[in-house]
Amino acid sequence: MTNAALGAEDKDYKVTFDGMDFVAPEGDETIKVTVDNLQSYSYDVKASSGKINGSSSNATGSTTDGTFSFKYTASKNLGNDTITVKITSSEITGGELTRTYTMNVINVYQVSVNVKNTGGMSVEVPVNLYIDGKLYRTDMLEIKASDEATKLTLDVNAGALKGGQHNYEIVIDEKYSGLISFGDSEQLSAKGTFYTGDGGWGIISIVLSILVVVLVILFIYLYFNRGKKKKHKK
Structure with a gap:
């Protein structure tokens, strides 16, 4: 759950985003938006690269209970996607307020x-x-x-x-x-x-690599000193 930053002109209308802030490439995540102290308003949701409600990069609507939800669908590319939500109401100073929500598109x-x-x-x-x-x-x-x-x-x-x-x-x-x-x-x-993570295999791999190097050095040492030992016996 994320509380969007507030401006002085609309400090009474705290906007809360309820949902996960990550999703797999081409995956879906439903986000619930709640505006405190504001029941009736119109909204416009827009994503910079993903889709909203499965069809296009933006969706509009209205609510009378102070909350609404939208489904975000990520693109196939990894990275951050900025979702912009614009709330419009005659009760708000200036008529509207805008908040953003960052969705992280990652390998999950x-x-x-x-x-x-x-x-x-x-x-x-x-x-x-x-x-x-x-x-x-x-x-x-x-x-x-x-x-x-x-x-x-x-x-x-x-x-x-x-x-x-x-x-x-x-x-x-x-x-x-x-x-x-x-x-x-x-x-x-x-x-x-x-x-x-590596579950400990990273450390094991390092130890095994060192062991292999030691064995190689030992093999080279024994190989090149084999002739010297034979000459010494003569």
């Missing part, structure tokens, strides 16, 4: 699990991802009804985590018991591990 690590919805109808449920015991992200995901399991995938910014092993758990609220479950386990949570 993906955590996946098979999920089943046997309730006979599609449902949208909050899915919580915990990493090392701490809540990492919550996504509202539509899970379609099916007797067969479908893959649920969540993105992780591995570069923001320290190198080594990490434990993760994907959790769905107990109120969906009997309707949603992970695979054939009929459980509402699934656990696993993943690794970031």
Whole structure:
């Protein structure tokens, strides 16, 4: 969640962006925008390189409850994309205010699990991802009804985590018991591990490289001194 910087003329209208600030190339991320103390307004959302709501680089609309959401789709290129949100209302001094949100398009690590919805109808449920015991992200995901399991995938910014092993758990609220479950386990949570960084292999590689160099030097030394030993015996 990010609070946009405020200007003196609109200090009462704090703009909050709720969502992840990273996404995989050509991946999607839904961002919720909330404006404090302002219920009715029009908005214009524009991305410098990605798409908004799946069609073009910008989208417009209006709301009467102080909040709205948009879906950002990244381009295939890595880098930062600036999303500009313009809020328009007669209640704002000057008629409008503008805020920006930076989306980082990066190579991500993906955590996946098979999920089943046997309730006979599609449902949208909050899915919580915990990493090392701490809540990492919550996504509202539509899970379609099916007797067969479908893959649920969540993105992780591995570069923001320290190198080594990490434990993760994907959790769905107990109120969906009997309707949603992970695979054939009929459980509402699934656990696993993943690794970031070199997992210690960088140090091992250095040690092995040094060992190889030492062996090569030893081989050369023994090879060139073999003749000297034979001459000494004569």
